[in-house]
Amino acid sequence: MSTDSRGLLGPVEVRELAERLDVTPTKKLGQNFVIDPNTVRKIVRLAGVQAGDHVIEVGPGLGSLTLGITEAGADVTAVEIDHRLAAELPRTAETMQPGIFAGPEPRLRVVRSDALDITEAVLADLPARPEVLVANLPYNVSVPILMHLLELIPELRAGLVMVQAEVGYRIAASPGSKEYGAPSAKAAWYGGWRIAGTVSRRIFWPVPGVDSVLVAYERRAEPRGTEEERRLVFELVNAAFAQRRKMLRQALQPVLGPLDRVVEVMTAAGVDPTLRAEQLRIDDYLAIGRATG
Template sequence: MSAGLLGPAEVRDLAELLDVTPTKKLGQNFVHDANTVRRIVRVGEVRPGDTVVEVGPGLGSLTLGLLEAGARVVAIEIDGRLAAQLPVTVEAQLGAEAAARLTVLHQDALTVEALPGEPTRLVANLPYNVSVPVLLHLLERVPSLRSGVVMVQAEVGERIAAAPGSKVYGAPSVKATWYGHFRTAGSVSRQVFWPVPNVDSILVGFEKGEAPGDEALRRSTFAVVDAAFQQRRKMLRQSLSGLFGGSAEASAALESAGAAPTARGEELDVAAFVAVARQLGIRQPATRQSGERA
């Protein structure tokens, strides 16, 4: 064990103490390498006095690294056993002063509506099965967030940070860009996790920017994005026909927005999708807009 952080033996001992068996359902893979933890904290540019939100702290490996860096941590944990143990682990490893800087919320991150302390950074090893929905939900619901770094499945991270024209550019790419700039920030070895996952991991860093519009426009834009990528090989005049009431109407809207009706979703950046969404608002009542998917 390194200066208060958890090593492989401590992670297994804690799991045995709590009778925790990592589950795929909750996307649980626990980090046990101190160097990786400190690297995540460094990439996240965590400074003393920062208030950081962490999702899925698990047994506390990353939580300890964030507190070691002098941050205040708001940790959201869905598993009641892990949520109850986390303050105990922190006090045992780092002392009472560090424990006083920790707030644990026993909650599903997808139901969070507000967080205490107005956290400015998100630093988390996101559960792989819900990483994109959780990321987008927090960016929407926690306006105080300005930057951060998340560890996700490599394939998902590359998709989030992809630029228009890329083979992996899709709905998560566009939706993330609504909130700011996302970039990949290095790979993470499978061997730093217990249990060892069967997928590669990657760090994705971000800085929030100025949103292109209000909440109503965001919903319209995300509806257009979902439709555009539902069948990504279709031309936009076809994929958006359901939103606009027909392919001719979709073509007219696309042309008015400055987009080619024969283009496909991967060719449009977020500004172009916003322009199309504005046409949706002009041409169709709000009741025609579909629900959102990540």
Template sequence: MGETSRLLGPSDVRELAARLGVRPTKTLGQNFVIDANTVRRIVRAARLSPDDVVVEVGPGLGSLTLALLPEVRRVVAVEVDAVLAGALPATVADRAPGLADRLEVVHADAMKITDVPGPPPTALVANLPYNVAVPVVLHLLAALPSLRSALVMVQAEVADRMVAPPGDKVYGVPSVKLAWFGEARRAGPVGRAVFWPAPNVDSGLVAFTRREPPPTTATREEVFAVIDAAFAQRRKTLRAALAGWAGSAAAAEAALRAAGVDPRSRGEALDVAAFARIAEYGPSGRGVEPEGP
């Protein structure tokens, strides 16, 4: 797109952090990317177009931001740390002066935003703190329905959970809830040495493409309530695990049978469409009456 950025290398990141008095904190899950090739790889994996409006969560010192700006129309960087949020525009003005007008910084907690300034965002691209990765992705997909795709870097174990299919040993709440919004897939591993400080776990890239939720008369909140109940006691059969949700084990069994689901099955065997069918027969008044105790 013509204009370019001077990306941050290891010494640039450390010098910038020292100048700002920033020390990465475990509380905020801060591990700054210090490898320019990694941020280029993230941008390539995101498959962005020049018209995309990107939301970046946790831009930190700007490593990924600088790689995104030449490729898209606009980057909305959501940063909870006041010092980092305040410093990012100057970093971009210094290292990508011709692209500074494409950046908007929002000083906020990504878990609390309900919209972003400017045109509707189309893509989420972020290096997410390990402790909040899944909640942030789910919240933003719900809050920003214009998002059509995502590419996030997360802990490898979290990546596995996000993309797991039914029947997989790590299939659970993150897998099913993400499947409500679309399709997630692994987009490659990331080593520890590309971060400062280096984490004690490996990371991975997860790519996501939005699609319509399964057809259902239940709301997303109702479906997610079933998912939460099913996996809260994942070793139990669904008849037992959903007893509290339905009001009784008999009511749970009636709902499951009405939805065409074996009451003896367990949550890890069901796809998101099955959970949506169960929710239609739940305790909201639309359900079926249990046949017996």
């Protein structure tokens, strides 16, 4: 493999690695490898990654984004489902950035796993809890992965994920917008989300058939509610958006019970029972949840 003098992977390095490993990007795993070092540095910069940060990355692939994060001086826990890519990543990192494993603690750790299978036990084996999420998330499971990690790692203070544009706009959507849905409301439970930028299809190999955006996250200063409240709120959100064309007094009956009970709870919460799912902020759903007690 030829060496990029800047310590990052370019188109030549990515293709050489893929050929040597006999890796063909698959739609099943949502694989599209980033081949543009300038975009990698842009992502790391927009994520606010600093030296000493502990970053969790999902789907590092051949290591393009991983190397950008370590170049910034952060430590990375990379979660990779493909056993060939997981085995090769440390070798790639050492080749592109010699000395990355020279310190008392390795600056890169690779966890061979499906991100949805990451548990507290896996995190307990790390020398420090991740505090920043940076990832080029697989298109087909980006929302489930994001929700799983936000729930599992409350210490995540910030993040930047690259996702399919349609998904990104949905995550960052505000109440009342056409994109606002269950993922928007649930994401808002944890903190603020915004579209931080767009990326060209041409920075990927293979070139995807959809556009991508960068979505930035900043954790709330204080938790919005307890874990028990979160579970109830998410149950309410699921019920509301499962029947989003109906008024909430009808849609929430599977969770809250008969119509008169729903109206009673929503009135106590100060929420109009004739509203629909997309008109409520996450705090409105929390108010409904608290009114059930």
